Amino acid sequence: MAFQGDRMxxxxxxxxxxxxxxxxxxxxxAFAQGTKLHIVRWVDFIPEADVELKRQAPEASKALGxxxxxxxxxxxxxxPRITAAIQSGSGADIIQMLWNxxxxxxxxxxxxxxxxxxxxKAQGGYYDVFNASAKVGGKWLAVPHGCGGNAVxxxxxxxxxxxxxxxxxxxxxxxxxxKKLKAKGKPIGQALGHSFGDPPVFAYAxxxxxxxxxxxxxxxxxxxxxxxxxxxxxxxxxxxxxxxDEGGLAWDxxxxxxxxxxxxxxxxxxxxxxxxxAKRQKDKIKDDKGEPxxxxxxxxxxxxxxxxxxxxxxxxxxxxxMKYSKNQKLAKDFLKWLHQDANYGKWFEVNEGYSVxxxxxxxxxxxxxxxxxxxxxxxxxxxxxxxxxxxxxASAKATEAYTKYVIVDMYAKAVQGTKAEDxxxxxxxxLKKIYEG
Amino acid sequence: MKKPIAGGAGxxxxxxxxxPHSGTSQxxxxxxxxxxxxxxAFVLLAPTVLLLGLFIAYPFVMxxxxxxxxxxxxxxxxxxxLRNFVKAWNDSIFRTAFWNTSFYTFWATIxxxxxxxxxxxLLNRHFRGKRxxxxxxxxxxxxxxxxxxxxxxxxxxxxxxxxxxxxxxxGFIVAKLPFLSNGDWALWCAIAVNTWRGMPFFAITxxxxxxxxxxxxxxxxxLDGANGWKRFWHVTWPLLKPVTVVxxxxxxxxxxxxxxxxxxxxxxxxxxxxxxxxxxxxxIGVATGLLGEGAAISLCMLPVLxxxxxxxxxxxxxxxxx
Numbered sequence: 104m105a106f107q108g109d110r111m112x113x114x115x116x117x118x119x120x121x122x123x124x125x126x127x128x129x130x131x132x133a134f135a136q137g138t139k140l141h142i143v144r145w146v147d148f149i150p151e152a153d154v155e156l157k158r159q160a161p162e163a164s165k166a167l168g169x170x171x172x173x174x175x176x177x178x179x180x181x182x183p184r185i186t187a188a189i190q191s192g193s194g195a196d197i198i199q200m201l202w203n204x205x206x207x208x209x210x211x212x213x214x215x216x217x218x219x220x221x222x223x224k225a226q227g228g229y230y231d232v233f234n235a236s237a238k239v240g241g242k243w244l245a246v247p248h249g250c251g252g253n254a255v256x257x258x259x260x261x262x263x264x265x266x267x268x269x270x271x272x273x274x275x276x277x278x279x280x281x282k283k284l285k286a287k288g289k290p291i292g293q294a295l296g297h298s299f300g301d302p303p304v305f306a307y308a309x310x311x312x313x314x315x316x317x318x319x320x321x322x323x324x325x326x327x328x329x330x331x332x333x334x335x336x337x338x339x340x341x342x343x344x345x346x347x348d349e350g351g352l353a354w355d356x357x358x359x360x361x362x363x364x365x366x367x368x369x370x371x372x373x374x375x376x377x378x379x380x381a382k383r384q385k386d387k388i389k390d391d392k393g394e395p396x397x398x399x400x401x402x403x404x405x406x407x408x409x410x411x412x413x414x415x416x417x418x419x420x421x422x423x424x425m426k427y428s429k430n431q432k433l434a435k436d437f438l439k440w441l442h443q444d445a446n447y448g449k450w451f452e453v454n455e456g457y458s459v460x461x462x463x464x465x466x467x468x469x470x471x472x473x474x475x476x477x478x479x480x481x482x483x484x485x486x487x488x489x490x491x492x493x494x495x496x497a498s499a500k501a502t503e504a505y506t507k508y509v510i511v512d513m514y515a516k517a518v519q520g521t522k523a524e525d526x527x528x529x530x531x532x533x534l535k536k537i538y539e540g
Numbered sequence: 541m542k543k544p545i546a547g548g549a550g551x552x553x554x555x556x557x558x559x560p561h562s563g564t565s566q567x568x569x570x571x572x573x574x575x576x577x578x579x580x581a582f583v584l585l586a587p588t589v590l591l592l593g594l595f596i597a598y599p600f601v602m603x604x605x606x607x608x609x610x611x612x613x614x615x616x617x618x619x620x621x622l623r624n625f626v627k628a629w630n631d632s633i634f635r636t637a638f639w640n641t642s643f644y645t646f647w648a649t650i651x652x653x654x655x656x657x658x659x660x661x662l663l664n665r666h667f668r669g670k671r672x673x674x675x676x677x678x679x680x681x682x683x684x685x686x687x688x689x690x691x692x693x694x695x696x697x698x699x700x701x702x703x704x705x706x707x708x709x710x711g712f713i714v715a716k717l718p719f720l721s722n723g724d725w726a727l728w729c730a731i732a733v734n735t736w737r738g739m740p741f742f743a744i745t746x747x748x749x750x751x752x753x754x755x756x757x758x759x760x761x762x763l764d765g766a767n768g769w770k771r772f773w774h775v776t777w778p779l780l781k782p783v784t785v786v787x788x789x790x791x792x793x794x795x796x797x798x799x800x801x802x803x804x805x806x807x808x809x810x811x812x813x814x815x816x817x818x819x820x821x822x823x824i825g826v827a828t829g830l831l832g833e834g835a836a837i838s839l840c841m842l843p844v845l846x847x848x849x850x851x852x853x854x855x856x857x858x859x860x861x862x
Contacts, residue, residue, distance in 0.1 A: 182827045186613050190614075207829050296807060350718065512812060519723055533633065
């Protein structure tokens with residue numbers, strides 16, 4: 104920022120209007136005394152990330168001249184909270200939105216294009232997934248915050264014991280490896296129950312690997328009943344029986360972490376939390392030889408390749424300002440403050456790759472040079488992901504299909520014994536009611 | 541207030557007469573009003589009517605209106621007639637949830653009644669520490685459902701189940717039992733947890749009923765040579781029937797609309813095999829934001845519960861008539 108002596112140039116100040124200007128002027132904006140800004144977020148899988156945000160709250164309060172408070176709730180409880188807040192017209196000023204929820208609550212969210220656009224531009228542009236998840240009708244209804252990448256965490260030594268040096272390239276190879284591991288009592292673990300993260304992250308990507316899709320490119324015609332989908336279902340039926348821990352049907356998003364740390368499973372699709380928690384609790388989480396478990400954890404950036412390719416569904420998350428909020432200006436100022444390099448960078452660093460940046464600039468952050476090799480795979484994770492509804496738009500209907508667990512349950516039905524064709528037909532019927540009904 | 545009143549003819553001194561105080565007249569008017577039975581009934585009932593109106597009737601009417609509209613989170617409601625009900629009826633997940641709810645309610649109620657009756661009969665006997673046993677029996681009913689269900693969820697955990705561990709270590713099983721990872725097992729597990737939680741309510745209520753039965757009747761039956769079963773069937777059961785009917789109906793209503801237990805235990809999975817109407821309505825109304833459709837699914841419970849209550853009232857009237 105250009106200064107003349109001790110005085111800031113008027114034009115420069117106006118250019119940088121917003122929180123940067125306010126901070127440079129050394130004066131908090133004139134919000135009424137006692138003004139509070141309430142932000143609701145999930146309880147992070149990396150507890151240190153929440154600790155960092157809590158630590159930043161007093162700094163933000165001082166900078167903005169209002170009391171900033173964070174509330175952390177279970178991720179599965181975010182939607183009930185949003186629904187209650189919107190319908191009652193009261194609640195938190197800013198709420199974290201996962202996936203493409205801004206489409207679902209579009210009419211209740213403030214247009215934050217004036218906040219999101221400059222941040223995106225200044226930080227090298229947002230990843231494509233945010234255009235799909237946070238932009239509705241050409242307007243940003245949420246400010247992209249980060250993306251939770253996924254990778255297959257696996258036990259290097261156990262793979263080595265059966266003669267596998269590299270993570271398998273194809274699903275067929277993975278099944279053969281899984282068979283051997285399951286025979287040794289160390290199956291592959293995969294959640295396939297009703298939970299917001301791991302089950303859909305697996306099911307959608309697996310479907311795409313085999314060339315299946317919910318809908319066509321228009322997003323209006325259901326396309327699930329295809330050769331690719333049926334093949335994927337048939338493959339999973341065998342894969343599940345031969346290679347997986349069949350208890351996965353009742354798992355939520357935390358079970359595979361616990362099972363992996365306890366040495367019950369040899370591999371699982373997960374965020375970086377398995378590795379990060381194992382490393383941070385290295386005195387507690389140990390392998391069968393009594394060594395810290397994290398040293399034996401390896402990450403494969405993507406699940407194996409299917410007949411149609413290798414795809415991923417990662418979890419984008421963003422912050423929305425609620426229309427009922429009486430502090431919309433303050434909320435926007437806060438989001439600008441939160442995304443300043445100095446503040447965002449600290450939160451980004453404690454995540455160690457579990458949550459990566461929403462904009463491409465963060466791929467070049469010095470943190471990547473410091474983190475362990477298994478965590479390096481998350482560096483460009485957000486480039487790879489597709490969104491719900493692919494190849495159609497990530498619309499509210501795509502969210503409905505997700506919240507009803509149609510794709511997850513198609514597979515869950517099949518691995519419990521329903522004929523592959525019947526499971527796909529069931530999913531087709533449910534999707535038609537959503538997309539074409 | 542005392543006022544001098546002029547005397548009549550002659551020289552008699554003026555007499556002071558007490559006239560009614562204005563406060564006294566108000567009190568009399570109020571007393572008069574309260575003596576009016578209709579007014580008194582209105583006054584006494586008004587708070588209850590107000591509370592019922594605010595917390596029962598208003599949400600119910602709103603629920604009915606929502607179910608007939610296309611309201612979704614953040615969007616206004618437009619009347620759509622019975623469209624939401626038709627959509628629900630054509631929805632295979634709804635039909636699964638309806639079947640699950642009926643199955644869950646039927647078996648949980650049967651088990652709660654049978655075990656609750658057995659427990660009540662045991663507790664009706666005299667033994668040392670009777671009071672402590674009776675009080676501790678209520679624990680499952682007192683502990684918040686969410687907490688106790690979390691404990692059960694841990695016990696049924698696919699990986700770390702203490703039940704599986706115990707059965708394995710004692711040689712009863714060689715492979716883990718799929719408590720929550722198999723649809724059929726998961727529904728039976730939910731029924732077991734519901735039975736565990738609801739049985740004390742049956743036991744205590746039936747125990748209260750048992751204690752109203754005159755012991756002379758049992759003694760007379762014994763003298764006539766009736767054995768234990770005959771005494772139960774011909775003396776206890778007929779006298780306990782009215783209480784049993786009431787407690788069964790209460791339980792059916794609570795079980796049919798159960799939400800917390802399934803939400804915590806399975807979330808409706810795997811593959812909707814444990815979804816109940818309440819959890820599915822929540823998933824559609826809250827998670828998906830389709831409040832109208834969620835309300836319609838919720839209201840589908842009403843006819844079933846209405847029939848149950850109607851049967852109960854008819855039965856009780858018949859008993860009274862007899």
